Amino acid sequence: MPDRLNALAARLGALEDREAIRDLIAHYGPLADSGNAAALAALWVIDGEYEVVGFASAKGHAAIAALIDGPVHRALMAQGCAHLLGPVAIALDGDLAVAQGHSVVFRHHDGSYVAHRVAANRWTLRRCPDGWRVVHRANALLDGAEAARVLLAMP
C-alpha cells in the first residue's frame, strides 16, 4: 500500500507543479497591467532574466521591476494597455521546466485597441524552496524573424 500511495503522491506532485507554473505565468499580465513592479519581479528568481531577444535584457529583480516602473510602461498604462498571455505548453523535468506560448500587448488608442506586440515566449523555470520561479523569459516578436520560431520550437 505505501508503494501505491507513493505513486499517487508522485502523480499528484506533477499536477501541482504544472498548476503552480501555469498560475505563476497567469500572474504576469495582471501584475504588469496593474503596475505592481515588485510583485512582478518576484515571479523571477533573484538573478532571473527577462530577455527581449535581439533587443535588451533585464537581469535581477531591480532591472525587471524597472521595466514596469519605467516611463515606457507607465505611458502605456496611462493610455491603456493589456498584456494578454495565452495558455502555455509545459515540459517538466524534475526541478526545472520550460513553458512556451504567445503573448499579445494590446494598446488603447483613440477609443480603439490595436495589437501592438504579438510575440513568442519561452519561460525557463526552477523549483525553489517557496515554489516555482522564472529563471529566464525570452520574448521575440512574431514578425517573420527566426528568433521567435526558435522560442516556440520543441524543447
Place this chain on the structure above:
Amino acid sequence: MPDRLNALAARLGALEDREAIRDLIAHYGPLADSGNAAALAALWVIDGEYEVVGFASAKGHAAIAALIDGPVHRALMAQGCAHLLGPVAIALDGDLAVAQGHSVVFRHHDGSYVAHRVAANRWTLRRCPDGWRVVHRANALLDGAEAARVLLAMP
C-alpha cells in the same frame, strides 16, 4: 496512513477546485458566442452579479441572461463576434476564490476583425453544493482608467 491519505485528499481537492473554476470561466466565451443565455447565467449563483464598472450591473440570472438575449449582443452575434477570455490567476480561500484575467471581444466587420473591447476582469466565486459558481464578475476597459487596474491588483 490515514493521515497521509487525508493530506493527499486535501491536495487533490485544491487542484480540483482550481480546475473547476478554470473550467467554469472557460465556458463563458463559448456560451456567449453560441447565444446560450440560460446556461451562461447559470455560471453565476442565483443572485450573482455581472458588473461593468462605472457603466451598468446585471444582478440575478434573468438580468444576466438578458445581456445575451438582448439586442446589443444579438446584433454583435449576427455580425460576428468572439469573447476570448485569457487564462486566469486563481486565489483559493476555502469556499471562496478570486480569479483575475483579461478578456477581449473581437468584432467582425467588413471581412476583418477588430478588438472592440479589451478589459480587466475580477471574478469572485463560491463553492456551492453543485460546484463552483460566480458570485460577482467585475469587468472594466483597459483604457487607462484606474478602474481596470484595481480589478487586476493582487487580491
Place this chain on the structure above:
Amino acid sequence: MPDRLNALAARLGALEDREAIRDLIAHYGPLADSGNAAALAALWVIDGEYEVVGFASAKGHAAIAALIDGPVHRALMAQGCAHLLGPVAIALDGDLAVAQGHSVVFRHHDGSYVAHRVAANRWTLRRCPDGWRVVHRANALLDGAEAARVLLAMP
C-alpha cells in the same frame, strides 16, 4: 482503505486527463508557428481530421502536415504570424473528450498586427495507448455564420 485509495486514484486520473488534453491543445500554436509539421500532425490520431467548416478538410497525418508545410502557411510564417488559442472548456466522457474554445490568427503586416482569423473550435479527442490525441478538430470563422455557433454550443 483500498476503496478510498481507488477513489482518490480515479479523481487524480480525471485531473490528469484534463491536464493532458489542455497541454495537447496548448502545443498547437507553438508547433504551427515554429513550422513543425510532423509534430503538429502527431497531435492527431493517424486518421484524424482537421476540418475548416464549409471550406476544406485535412484527413490523416500527411494531409494535416501539408497544411503547415504548404505555401500558404509558409508565406504567413515568413511574413510573421501567431496562432493564439485561448483556454478550452473540456468535457470528459471516459476515453473520449470534447474541448471548445477560440482561436485567433494574428498576421504581421507593415510593422503592425491584424487579427486575420477569429474562429470557434471544437476538438474531439480520444485516449490512446500513448496519451490523448485529437480525432477531429472543427474550426469556423466567427463571422456571423451559424457554423461557428454550432461548434461552441454545449456538447
